[in-house]
Amino acid sequence: MADNLGAMTTVVELRGARKRFGEIEALKGVDLTIGPGELVAMLGPNGAGKTTSISLMLGLRRPTGGQARLFGLDPADRRARSRCGVMLQESGTTGVLTVREIVDLFRAYYASPLPTAAAITMAGLDTRADARASTLSGGERQRLYFALAVCGDPEALFLDEPTVGMDVEARRAVLDGIRALSAAGKTIVLTTHYLEEADQLASRIVVIDRGVVIADATPREIKSRIPSKRISFSAETSVGDVTFRGLPVQNLEVSDHRVRLLSNQPELVLKALFERGVAVRDLEVTGADLEEAFLSLTSRP
Amino acid sequence: MTRPAAAPLTRMLLAQTRSELLMRWRVPAFSVTNLALPIVFFIFFGLPVAHLRRADGVSIGAYLLASFGAYAVGNVMVYGFGIGVANERGMKIDRLMRASPLPPLVFMLAKVLTALVFALIALILLIGFGAIAGGIHQTPAVWATVVARLLAGSLPFIALGFAIGYWSGPHAAPAIANLIYLPLSFASGLFVPINQLPAFVQTLAPYLPSYHYAQLAWSALGAGSESLGASLLWLAAYTALFLTLAVRAYRREERAKFG
DSSP states (O other): OOOSSOOOOOSEEEEEEEEEETTEEEEEEEEEEEOTTOEEEEEOOTTSSHHHHHHHHTTSSOOSEEEEEETTBOTTOHHHHTTEEEEOSSOOOOSSSBHHHHHHHHHTTSSSOOOHHHHHHHTTOGGGTTSBGGGOOHHHHHHHHHHHHHTTOOSEEEEESTTTTOOHHHHHHHHHHHHHHHHTTOEEEEEESOHHHHHHHOSEEEEEETTEEEEEEOHHHHHHHSOOEEEEEEESSOOOGGGGTTSOEEEEEEETTEEEEEESOHHHHHHHHHHTTOOEEEEEEEEOOHHHHHHHHHOOO | OOOOSSOOHHHHHHHHHHHHHHHHHHOHHHHHHHHTHHHHHHHHHTGGGTTOBOTTSOBHHHHHHHHHHHHHHHHHHHHHHHHHHHHHHHTTHHHHHHHSSOOHHHHHHHHHHHHHHHHHHHHHHHHHHHHHHHOOOOOHHHHHHHHHHHHHTTHHHHHHHHHHHHHSOTTTHHHHHHHHHHHHHHHTTSSSOGGGSOHHHHHHGGGSHHHHHHHHHHHHTTOOSSOHHHHHHHHHHHHHHHHHHHHHHHHHHHHHHHO
8 A cells, every 4th residue: 555654664653652640550661563454453351551552542642651653653643643544432423413424524534535335334334324323322323433434444443342332243244344454454453352352353462451561462372371271070079279289270269079270271181180089070171261261361369 | 556645624624514514403402592592582672672763863673683693693602612512522522533634623613614604694584584574674785794793703702602612511511601691691782772771780881792792783883882993802802811711621621631
């Protein structure tokens, strides 16, 4: 994709970015570089600093330390903003205009936008195109914001929790849309607190927790670092923490002989338990609930 | 292929103004109060005395049409910006607009243009109503002067609207706008001629912005009581005052929301 601002190697650059809100330091020095064409998911629990990161990238907030650049420019620069489409949490739009009218308006903000109908179709809002925004459901409203993000045909998209409040079908439509945009070469930065969503979409996952990036890797690498299987069984002999000493287990729960734990290497764990003489009954090994497994990565004592 | 870096500002301004006009038209709280309220007030206060003449020979009907014209334009500005800005802040429209490529100045300018269009329509309806229902006639040149002066002189009320919009929340804004603007209009002699107001209000009136604003229209009819220069000076001072208040509140909000 050509541009007239000279060769551009990065879309987003955060350098030691810090953000303090009063007593709370929401970001404690984040370094992040995102290049053209990347699809990056920022993953983390609520309050981890995802939205603050996006706000710094877009110049909606000023870093209290370090710096933020967008297409090599100050993020508030109109030339940088003109190359971005955004979908924010905690933002609104007028209720008295129709979906078509609002999309049409936002198209005027961009140099070479998509046709209005195309943007509305991408968001799956064809049947609601002439409805006033105030009559939309929560999920439809999210889709309107998606349409507003894509209607300018921008090079980069910033989507803060894009599928929040959507039903299964709408969610799938929007995820398909994001994939198609990525395939067309757009740079996409999205935040989510669903590991599954990040895994399905992104080629790179940045895990952020308590204002710090704790992992920045491919989905495969991230998943290898979190326990993927749940093992549960009843023990015929008495078991305790000591039984599992040295084994790759997480989130161990023992109650009344019933044992539940998460692990990446269930075969190794079971073999060790048998060797340690644990008699096992009602054994189940299942895929771990990814959300629960993910929490084991982000929650520290 | 090179893509232009940004969309042309004129195209943005046109699209934004068109949307603002539609939005305002579709909210009866704005469109009805903006366009109908001045006529309703004129029916009560103006029509019964429209056929009379002042001692200086100026038609009282025309004088009151000019007064209600001043009220109408100020009304469009104070309510439009006061309640409009407070609402948009409440709905967090500002956040999405802030992240978009639309420059804030274009956003504001579109609002000003929209308000001017509504003010113009309000004046045309009012003067037309006066002619049809009250038989009040002046030469087109006189009315054109009244309209042009009222539109051009509305700046202090735009600034007052912004100040109210940034200082108050969406629920308080309508009440605050009413509490400020209605007494201000009354005490400035826009509803009832000044010489019929209570004595202390007559003393107060020459210090109020609406009083000097209405002078722009009254003097176009030959019924002014101060020079055009004096009116403009007063209005400039009030613009500076209200703008200072608006900018202060705007900056406070900037720090809290986008700092």
